[in-house]
Amino acid sequence: MTAAQTLRVGNCSGFYGDRFAAMREMLEGGELDVLTGDYLAELTMLILGRDRMADPAAGYARTFLAQLKDCLKLALDRGVRIVANAGGVNPPGLVAAIRDLGLDARVALVRGDDLTARAHDLGLGKPLGAHAYLGAFGIARALTAGADVVVTGRVTDASLAVGPAIAHFGWERTDLDALAGATVAGHVIECGTQATGGNYPFFTEIEDLGHPGFPIAEIRRDGSSVITKHSGTGGAVTVGTVTAQLVYEVGDARYAGPDVTTRLDTVALRAHGPDRVEITGVRGEPPPPEVKVCCTSIGGYRNELTVVLTGLDVEAKAALFRRQFEAAARGAAPAELTWNLARLDTADAPTQQQASALLTVVARDPDEKIAGRAFTSAAVELALGSYPGFFSTTPPGRAHPYGVFTAGFVPQAEARHEVVLDDGGVVPIDPPPLTQALAPHPGPAPEPAPAPAGPVRRLPLGTLAGARSGDKGGDANVGLWVRDDAAYPWLVSLITESAVRELLPEAAELPVRITRLPAIRAVNIVVEGLLGLGVAYHARFDPQAKGLGEWLRSRHVDIPESLLPEEAR
Structure with a gap:
């Protein structure tokens, strides 16, 4: 030693x-x-x-x-x-x-x-x-x-x-x-x-x-x-x-x-x-x-297809494909279908990729054939009879088992x-002789603090705050912190349950818990159920919420100019 x-x-x-x-x-x-x-x-x-x-x-x-x-x-x-x-x-x-x-x-x-x-x-x-x-x-x-x-x-x-x-x-x-x-x-x-x-x-x-x-x-x-x-x-x-x-x-x-x-x-x-x-x-x-x-289990079988929607009428193209796909799958429809349209396109784009949006459909079913061959067939048969410019990022493939985590x-x-x-x-190894029932502890209640005097600027939250995020089963956590004592009362007053739901619309209908850790100038956010049944369930684009904190940092909020670092003023 x-x-x-x-x-x-x-x-x-x-x-x-x-x-x-x-x-x-x-x-x-x-x-x-x-x-x-x-x-x-x-x-x-x-x-x-x-x-x-x-x-x-x-x-x-x-x-x-x-x-x-x-x-x-x-x-x-x-x-x-x-x-x-x-x-x-x-x-x-x-x-x-x-x-x-x-x-x-x-x-x-x-x-x-x-x-x-x-x-x-x-x-x-x-x-x-x-x-x-x-x-x-x-x-x-x-x-x-x-x-x-x-x-x-x-x-x-x-x-x-x-x-x-x-x-x-x-x-x-x-x-x-x-x-x-x-x-x-x-x-x-x-x-x-x-x-x-x-x-x-x-x-x-x-x-x-x-x-x-x-x-x-x-x-x-x-x-x-x-x-x-x-x-x-x-x-x-x-x-x-x-x-x-x-x-x-x-x-x-x-x-x-x-x-x-x-x-x-x-x-x-x-x-x-x-x-x-x-x-x-x-x-x-x-x-x-x-x-x-x-506790880990096999929840069933999962399949996924992403099709590309290019140029004009993106919303109408997405609606057409969804309507056609669900009709084609009728009779052997997966137990669960989820859709997500990512509007990554820009108007008058200089490249085709920048003119394109992504529509993703995810199927889950206990039956491998329904999530596999039936799902794939419903997608393939639409290739020549759907919206203009139809193509997918990869060909539809076979279903794969997905996992479920429970605590x-x-x-x-x-x-x-x-x-x-x-x-x-x-x-x-004997268990501990003394135990204590766990009681939630959200940290000290926020104290009323006067707003910093002077003008504010609409800037990304990450101008002042750092973040790290991750998964806890089906829940996601985001820890936010600031590096100056003067900014901490502002962060505490900003991060409320309603503000989290506004800044992260995916959390709008989900329980949100907030903990304040003033000794390290941090606020922790837990969004319950954001990740469905855990990472292997793949409930969202970012199944482990690794980028959730960076998304939150990119959202614009009102920041008092007096708190901004010199280079940001």
Whole structure:
């Protein structure tokens, strides 16, 4: 370990498919105690579940195994422990494959997340997979027993960093503030280069974003931390890049986990030198009595066709094609048809592409033939008898199964959290002795604030505000923040439920929740149900809401001139 009072935890993966070379880059780039990798997301669990249905030996992140084949000896030589959730839906299979590499590494398995066989009895229905989000104490037990590599299935993303901190500092279940502080650090680094400038709204301010380095959390005994990266790597670590990741995919001010409920409204950030941001002040509360369960299922079959409408009479052309298509499909109509017309065309356009709009029809049905051949036939037979200039972006194809994500909850004790040590011994991990029912916390109520004096200008919201957005099951979140104290009362007064529905018309009929986080000058927005039944359902053009924040930033609002940066005045 680098020092008794500090643990350096790096990250080398934010998703299954992230930069393959990152593990070697992190191991060779500088000093580390632990290297983590996050390979799982809701969609990934569905993909891995289907992989294992086809091949019982599959179901884990094969790229992680390939990375270990390349780098495990290097990690062992440098004394760096590796902790990853790459086990997916088949962690024992990954452990066996690692041992087959033939290196003298002690490998431990964290298990108990897979509730699939008991899902019906637990009131979770009959999903393809049901996996509880386990906490960090199993990882910690594996490390204290000497594991060089810890493989898990579904744990909370932050647990990959919290577990090593528990092991290093000897934290107990009652050390809630320390656990909460490490949770924030883990949440910041879990998505890799999103903490070092990736997907950052003010990206033009970062000098070198060609190949951003992966993040490191220097976690201290009290749970505070410094977020940084290896010296000489690309990207940047600033208060802004850390804020952006901090508000990513969160709900309200209470960030619930199986070990601690973290109070996001207590987080304090400050610059701590070049590419160093300190996180302090985080408070923790007892965790909820239940753990969240990721339930994935095959919802049916999906097909899609996009036709191009060029030039004049776009609305009439779209209406004609829709009327003809629905008539042709009658008798074998899909259970669900959704239409979307994207008016990307401009008048008197200098190119044909700029003169074109896109009409997309999506079909979903339990029957593969109806979503497949019947859908395709209805589209093809219209090719010569529909609107003028008919063509599609791609030929209609066969239907594909689509997934459905639902969140379930079970008592903590129902997830039989265990560690299988390298020697085969099994250690049970008890659930937390103290829990607390989760209560919504929207942050402080907005205080009446006088409007800044002087004129206003109609400008994009992003002139002042940064944003990062993402998915939480079928809900979408957008975290907004400003960089000056003077602008925060304006942001709070601007972002109301009615304003969100006006600025984001797709949210007009949906529940909207708003949380205020004044310590980091942020406002978090959750739009319930915007993503339908989750990312694999593909309910909208941007199924994971990754660009939702940038759309919101592009909307025009009245901004007081006194708040504008000098270059925008």
